[in-house]
Amino acid sequence: MSAALVVAAVVLGALLGRVVDSLALVAPRGAAPSGRGVLAGRALGSPWAEVAGAVLTTAVVLRFGWSAELPAWVWFVAVGLLLAVVDLRTMLLPNRVLLPGLLVGLVLLAVAAAVDDRWTALGRAVLAGGAAFAVLLVLALIAPSGMGMGDVKLAGLLGLHLGWLGWPTLVAGLFLGFLVQAVLGLALIALRRAGRKTELPFGPALIAGALAAALLGGSWAVS
Numbered sequence: 001m002s003a004a005l006v007v008a009a010v011v012l013g014a015l016l017g018r019v020v021d022s023l024a025l026v027a028p029r030g031a032a033p034s035g036r037g038v039l040a041g042r043a044l045g046s047p048w049a050e051v052a053g054a055v056l057t058t059a060v061v062l063r064f065g066w067s068a069e070l071p072a073w074v075w076f077v078a079v080g081l082l083l084a085v086v087d088l089r090t091m092l093l094p095n096r097v098l099l100p101g102l103l104v105g106l107v108l109l110a111v112a113a114a115v116d117d118r119w120t121a122l123g124r125a126v127l128a129g130g131a132a133f134a135v136l137l138v139l140a141l142i143a144p145s146g147m148g149m150g151d152v153k154l155a156g157l158l159g160l161h162l163g164w165l166g167w168p169t170l171v172a173g174l175f176l177g178f179l180v181q182a183v184l185g186l187a188l189i190a191l192r193r194a195g196r197k198t199e200l201p202f203g204p205a206l207i208a209g210a211l212a213a214a215l216l217g218g219s220w221a222v223s
Contacts, residue, residue, distance in 0.1 A: 017053025065221025093150025128163020177209030
């Protein structure tokens with residue numbers, strides 16, 4: 001893997017983070033900040049989005065290399081980062097982000113399947129997306145106070161990408177998402193920043209768990 005590709009990944013990731021940080025202002029409600037363009041405002045008010053975008057994009061480039069599936073994972077980082085920022089700010093996972101994220105991800109994985117003749121992986125990805133959606137739907141119906149339909153739809157998006165890598169990766173990603181949420185909740189309670197009944201956004205934890213499983217669940221192209 002060339003150093004130029006890594007540098008390009010860092011620059012692209014930082015740009016994605018900047019765009020995501022601004023889009024997070026308009027994604028929940030579909031209206032730009034009054035009197036300004038989309039890129040004029042910031043959701044986080046700091047360079048954290050750019051840093052996260054650069055780190056995560058570089059990580060998926062190092063993991064998947066210059067491959068047909070790389071665009072799908074760069075897209076996953078962009079959509080996941082946008083959803084995480086929106087959920088942290090508004091406790092919402094809007095359909096206007098989830099549905100295009102799912103459809104474009106499916107198209108990009110289909111292109112990768114056509115290029116590398118991985119139709120079995122694509123079929124598994126679709127099944128995994130449906131399975132993850134169904135599992136979280138059942139959990140949401142059992143305990144509606146702890147999970148919303150946005151989280152259920154997000155599970156379909158995560159399941160699609162994790163299923164492409166295999167069923168064990170899907171299971172690991174969902175498990176890690178619940179684990180991250182539990183650890184974060186306990187930490188906030190210990191720090192007296194939240195109570196036992198405090199509602200916390202679940203999307204960022206699910207996205208973090210999925211990315212961790214995807215990055216750690218196979219060999220890296222850089223090696």
